Amino acid sequence: MAIIKVENLYKVFGKEPKRAIEMVKKGYKKDEIMAKTGTTIGINNVSFEVEPGESFVVMGLSGSGKSTLIRCLNRLIEPTSGSISINDKDITKMDKQELSELRKKNVSMVFQNFAIFPHYTVLENAAYGLKVMGVVKEEREKKALESLEAVGLKGWETYYPSKLSGGMQQRVGLARALATDPDILLMDEAFSALDPLIRKDMQSELLELQDKLQKTIIFITHDLDEALRLGDRIALMKDGEIVQIGTPEEIMMSPATEYVEKFVEDVDRSRVLTAEMIMKKSAAIIHYPKDGPRVALHRMKENDISSIFIVDKQNRLIGIVMAEDALTAVEKNETSLDTIIQKDIPTALPDTPLKEMFTLMTGKNLPLAVVDENYKFKGIVVRGTVMAKLAEGGNAND
Amino acid sequence: MIDFFIPLEDWINIGFERVSYFLSPFLRAASGFLGTLIDGFETLLLWPPEIVIMTVVALLVWWLANYRLAIFAFVGLLLTAGLDIWAPTMSTVALALSGTAVSLLVGIPLGIFASQSKVVERILRPIMDFMQTLPSFVYLIPAVMFFGMGKVSALVAIMIFAMPPAVRLTTLGIREVSGEMVEAARAFGSGRWQTLKDVQLPLALPTIMAGVNQCIMMALAMTVIASMIGGGGLGNVVLRSMQTLNIGMGAVGGLGIVILAILLDRLTESISKKMKKD
Structure with missing residues (x-):
C-alpha cells in the first residue's frame, strides 16, 4: 500500500495555468509555452508512488523541478492540477486546518540551507514542531532531547545555532524534523550545502537512522553518488518531467534516455577510482x-x-x-x-x-x-x- | 488663457468644518486621553526634586545601556538644571516620549499589517510619503482646528511626522526575514500569526528598533516646531529667543535639545545592540 501517491501532477507558474496545461497536453515544448503565455511549466505530468519505509530519491539538475515537486508534497507550493494522496487522503483538497494538521503530524521537512532559527537555542529549534502542535514545554523538551540525541547532538542543547558548524546545524534541522515523529521526511538537498567529507558522514548517519526509524523519505539531490547511496529507488527529473524511475541498479544498468545515460556516464568516466x-x-x-x-x-x-x-x-x-x-x-x-x-x-x-x-x-x-x-x-x-x-x-x- | 479656477481652498475649509463638527465627540475623547497622557508624564517628571529624577534616569540608563552613558545622562541633566531649563527640558521629554509611544502604538501594528498584505502596503505607502514630505506647518493648522492650541495638537503633529519611519522599518524588517525561515515555520504547520510571532518579528527586531530610534529622533525634532501651536518645553524657549532676538537664550534651548537627542539616540542604539546579542 503506497503511502504517497502522486498522479498527473502539474505545476504552472504564471497567469494562465489552464491554457498552459492545455498546451502541454497538446505537446508544445516548454519554450513555446513560455513565449506564448508567459508561464513556466514547473512540473509536467508527474506520477509516482512511494511505499512506507522507502527512501525515494528525486534527482535532477537545477531547474529540473525537483524542489518544486517536493514542496508540492506538503503544499508549500500549490500544485496547479493533479492529485497527491498521503495516507490515502488527497492533500490537494485539504483546507487550511487539515493541511496544518498534516504538516504538524505526518510530514516534516529538512532544508538545503538548514533554515534553523537563529534566535532559538538548539533545543528550542528541535522542539519547534512540537511547539506548533501545542505540546507542553516539559514534554516537548523531553522529545526534542531524544531526537537531538539520535542525531548526535547531546550536550549542545543550550547553544545557539551560530556557534555550530554547518554539519551540526543540519543535524539540528534533522532533529527538528524527527522530533514530531512524522511518517514522511522531505529532504530538500539536505546535504548539498555541506562539504564533501561531512556530507558523506551525514549520509551514513541518515542511513543508520533510517535503519532504526524506518521513515518514508523523499530525498532531493543533484548528485548521483548521493542518490545511489541513499535511494531505494531513484526518480530522474528533467524539465519538470520524470524521465526514469528505478532502483539504483536499474538506472546504472539501463539508462532510459540519453539524459540519464549522460548522468551515469559522467560518473563512470571521470570520477571513478583507478x-x-x-x-x-x-x-x-x-x-x-x-x-x-x-x-x-x-x-x-x-x-x-x-x-x-x-x-x-x-x-x-x-x-x-x-x-x-x-x-x-x-x-x-x-x-x-x-x-x-x-x-x-x-x-x-x-x-x-x-x-x-x-x-x-x-x-x-x-x-x-x-x-x-x-x-x-x-x-x-x-x-x-x-x-x-x-x-x-x-x-x-x- | 487659463479660464478655470479650482476652489480647493474653499473646499478644504468647508470640508474641515463639517468633518470637525461631525468628529467632535470622538476628537474630544481622543484629546482628553492624549492630554492626560502628556500631563501625567510631565507631572511625574516635574514633581519630585530634580536630583531624584537625575539619579533615577542615570540608574535606568546604566541598567539599559552602560555606565558611561549613565554618567553622560546625569551630567547632561545636571547641566540643564544649571542652565535653568529643567522644567522645559522635562516638558519636552514628556511630549517627545508620549509622541513616540503613541506613534509606535499605531505605527508598529500598521507596519506589521502592511508586511502581511501587499494591498495594505500599497495604500499605506503614499500616505506615509505624504506625511513625511508635507511641510510641517501645513498640518499644524488642521491639528489646531481639531484639537485647539496646546500639547495635544503638538502631539498629533509629532505623530504625523514621527510615525512613518516606525511603519516603514517594521514592514521592511519583516519582509527582510529570509523566505527559507518562513517556509520552515510553515512546513511545521505554523499559521500566519504564529509564524509572525515566532519567527518574523523576533528576526525583524533589529530593524524595528532602528525604526524606534528614528521615531524618537523625529519626535524630538518636531517638538521645536510644535512649540508654535503650544507644545511648550524647550521648543518654546527657542521660539521665544527667536521672537526677542536673544541669541543666548536660543543657544541654551538648543543645547538642551542636543543633550536629549544624544542621550535618547545612544540609549536606543545600545538597547538594540543588546537585543542583537541575546
Whole structure:
C-alpha cells in the first residue's frame, strides 16, 4: 500500500495555468509555452508512488523541478492540477486546518540551507514542531532531547545555532524534523550545502537512522553518488518531467534516455577510482634471479605479508611467490625460486577502474599487481582496499 | 488663457468644518486621553526634586545601556538644571516620549499589517510619503482646528511626522526575514500569526528598533516646531529667543535639545545592540 501517491501532477507558474496545461497536453515544448503565455511549466505530468519505509530519491539538475515537486508534497507550493494522496487522503483538497494538521503530524521537512532559527537555542529549534502542535514545554523538551540525541547532538542543547558548524546545524534541522515523529521526511538537498567529507558522514548517519526509524523519505539531490547511496529507488527529473524511475541498479544498468545515460556516464568516466590512485607504490618486491627463497621469506616476514612479487633487473614483473611455497623450498634446501614462482597472475594497468579490478580479483586470493604497457612493475593493490573503496561508492572526489 | 479656477481652498475649509463638527465627540475623547497622557508624564517628571529624577534616569540608563552613558545622562541633566531649563527640558521629554509611544502604538501594528498584505502596503505607502514630505506647518493648522492650541495638537503633529519611519522599518524588517525561515515555520504547520510571532518579528527586531530610534529622533525634532501651536518645553524657549532676538537664550534651548537627542539616540542604539546579542 503506497503511502504517497502522486498522479498527473502539474505545476504552472504564471497567469494562465489552464491554457498552459492545455498546451502541454497538446505537446508544445516548454519554450513555446513560455513565449506564448508567459508561464513556466514547473512540473509536467508527474506520477509516482512511494511505499512506507522507502527512501525515494528525486534527482535532477537545477531547474529540473525537483524542489518544486517536493514542496508540492506538503503544499508549500500549490500544485496547479493533479492529485497527491498521503495516507490515502488527497492533500490537494485539504483546507487550511487539515493541511496544518498534516504538516504538524505526518510530514516534516529538512532544508538545503538548514533554515534553523537563529534566535532559538538548539533545543528550542528541535522542539519547534512540537511547539506548533501545542505540546507542553516539559514534554516537548523531553522529545526534542531524544531526537537531538539520535542525531548526535547531546550536550549542545543550550547553544545557539551560530556557534555550530554547518554539519551540526543540519543535524539540528534533522532533529527538528524527527522530533514530531512524522511518517514522511522531505529532504530538500539536505546535504548539498555541506562539504564533501561531512556530507558523506551525514549520509551514513541518515542511513543508520533510517535503519532504526524506518521513515518514508523523499530525498532531493543533484548528485548521483548521493542518490545511489541513499535511494531505494531513484526518480530522474528533467524539465519538470520524470524521465526514469528505478532502483539504483536499474538506472546504472539501463539508462532510459540519453539524459540519464549522460548522468551515469559522467560518473563512470571521470570520477571513478583507478588502480594508479589506490595502489601501494612502495611495496616489498624481490629480484630474480638474484634473490632466493630465503630472501623472499625474510622480506615477507619483515613486511608482514604472505606473498611477494618478483621482478627482473629491468623491473618487469615475473610472478609471485607464496610464503608456504618459499618455506617448503627452504626446507628442501633449494636456492632458486624457479620451481615456486607462479607466473599466471592477474595484473591491472594504472588506469584500470575499480570495478574491473574487483572482477579481476574475484576467486583468487592474491593481491593485484599494477604494471604499465611494458609490464614494468608499478605497485600493488590489495583486496581490502578495493573492497573498502567499493563500499564507499568508489569515487575519486571523496 | 487659463479660464478655470479650482476652489480647493474653499473646499478644504468647508470640508474641515463639517468633518470637525461631525468628529467632535470622538476628537474630544481622543484629546482628553492624549492630554492626560502628556500631563501625567510631565507631572511625574516635574514633581519630585530634580536630583531624584537625575539619579533615577542615570540608574535606568546604566541598567539599559552602560555606565558611561549613565554618567553622560546625569551630567547632561545636571547641566540643564544649571542652565535653568529643567522644567522645559522635562516638558519636552514628556511630549517627545508620549509622541513616540503613541506613534509606535499605531505605527508598529500598521507596519506589521502592511508586511502581511501587499494591498495594505500599497495604500499605506503614499500616505506615509505624504506625511513625511508635507511641510510641517501645513498640518499644524488642521491639528489646531481639531484639537485647539496646546500639547495635544503638538502631539498629533509629532505623530504625523514621527510615525512613518516606525511603519516603514517594521514592514521592511519583516519582509527582510529570509523566505527559507518562513517556509520552515510553515512546513511545521505554523499559521500566519504564529509564524509572525515566532519567527518574523523576533528576526525583524533589529530593524524595528532602528525604526524606534528614528521615531524618537523625529519626535524630538518636531517638538521645536510644535512649540508654535503650544507644545511648550524647550521648543518654546527657542521660539521665544527667536521672537526677542536673544541669541543666548536660543543657544541654551538648543543645547538642551542636543543633550536629549544624544542621550535618547545612544540609549536606543545600545538597547538594540543588546537585543542583537541575546
